[in-house]
Amino acid sequence: MSKRPFDANRRPGSGYQNQHHKRPKHDTRPRHSSRDSLTNDYRPPPPSINYKEAIDKLPSPTSTLSHIPAYTPFTVPAGLPPLPEILDPALGAAPFRHKSTTGHYSRSASTQTSSDVTYEKLEFLGDAQLEHIASRLLYTRFSHLTAGQQSQLRELLVKNETLAEYARAYGFEKQVQVGDLDGMIADTQAKPGNKGFNKVLGDVFEAYIAAVILSGGDEGFAIVEKWMLGLWAPKLLEAAGKDRTLIPLLQHSADDKNDSGPLAVYNPTAKAELQRLILGGKGVKLDYEPWQKSVELKGDMLGQNRHFIAVFLTGYGHEKLLLGKGEGRNKVEAGNWAAQDAMCGERKDLVEKCARELAAVKQRKKEEKEAEAAAGN
Structure with a gap:
């Protein structure tokens, strides 16, 4: 195999392969190095997108969400916190009503044709609001925990079993309106924990939260946050009894010898x-x-x-x-x-x-x- 003769005037890197890919003189496209491709991966969206027009084409709001106030301290009664009222009569029964009871229900329909508000629609909003309230509580009172630990503790507060427990405390199971409620209960009672009906009660509880916030104006969110603080406090204390890393921010009396001292408070160092x-x-x-x-x-x-x-x-x-x-x-x-x-x-x-x-x-x-x-x- 013949080799190319040595050429003292040849520039480094100007071998046959590079010459084969040499840009023609008439090529005026901008040059891009491999480094450019690594550092400039981002490309702005095409200028044809009009964000204002896109927003204008979205469906108009059908309801107004309340203002979320800054965090404020609350006082909570010693007993079961009183159930907040739903101030809007149109939403009074909605948290307990399944779409199968509206008279416009079709199991095979892909969309809901009825204008009646049901707990499925309210639960969608209440679920997010409840998680937000739990996050605020843990962020302000358990800031020493890692984000992962806070997430695990939040799951304890918002899971269906916990919400179903609260729903039963207020007698929500007697107000639920589902087309075949007796059949649902009968089918799920044999299962451990009656998970089927617990899911319904959890959804109903979240729907009730959304209804209180929607009908309470600017005070709705604060009312629910105060209510949930009272409900969640015993659950948090119970969790702290099982996990000592939660103890540092708990309040102890001077006489509480068992829950104080260096062996009771977690020291990360x-x-x-x-x-x-x-x-x-x-x-x-x-x-x-x-x-x-x-x-x-x-x-x-x-x-x-x-x-x-x-x-x-x-x-x-x-x-x-x-x-x-x-x-x-x-x-x-x-x-x-x-x-x-x-x-x-x-x-x-x-x-x-x-x-x-x-x-x-x-x-x-x-x-x-x-x-x-x-x-x-």
Whole structure:
């Protein structure tokens, strides 16, 4: 195979392949490098789109949503919070009425032809409003939780089982109007948790929320938020009893010995603090290992896991000595609880003794360096 003769005047990169793709002189298109294609992927929409016209072509609003006020503190009665009233008579029965009772219902129809408002239509709005209210509550009162933890807690507040529980507390199951309600109840009673009817009651509860907000004007949202704060508070306290990471923002009395103190409040920096206290000497180390297999939780905590981590000390005359145990939703959380147990639990005195020994060693080294520096001068 013949090779191209060496040409001292040939520019680098001007081989046969590049010459084959050389742009003709008459080609006036803008040049684009491979870098351009990576950094300029975004292309603005074509100028032919008229956003104003697009908005004008949308269906006109058939109802006006209330103004959402800024967050304000609420007072809630000790007993079951009173049921807010639906001020608009046209919406009074709508949260309990299924479209099958309107007389215009067709199971095979793709759209709803009746102008009657039913709980299916209201539930669509109430579902979003309820999730918004729950998000505001968790964002303001449980800001120490991660976004993922807040999402899990929000799911506990807005799931069908929780809403069905509240619906029954107010007797909503006696007001539901469904074409074959008795048949629905009979078909679902045999199933665990009666999920079919729970779904109906959950939808009805969300529809009631939407009706209160729609008919309450600017105050509707605040009324519902105050109502739900009262309903959700016991549920949050119950969840905090099962998961200690929720405790830091709970209010405790001075006499509540069991739910206060360093072993009750989650410390996300406990592992780092334990490390600063006792690590530094020769051969000293801390090992975090599972002391029990992780388990998947059930009930209200379904979908979450529980991890079990123990911390062991090697050094200061000990070989893999158990310092503390902890459990949490992940290994990091469980490890922090284990470190807290080490610093505040049964091995507290040992950890403090090790910390004093390490501090003495550091002080001795510091004095030796100062003495050497003074001798050198």
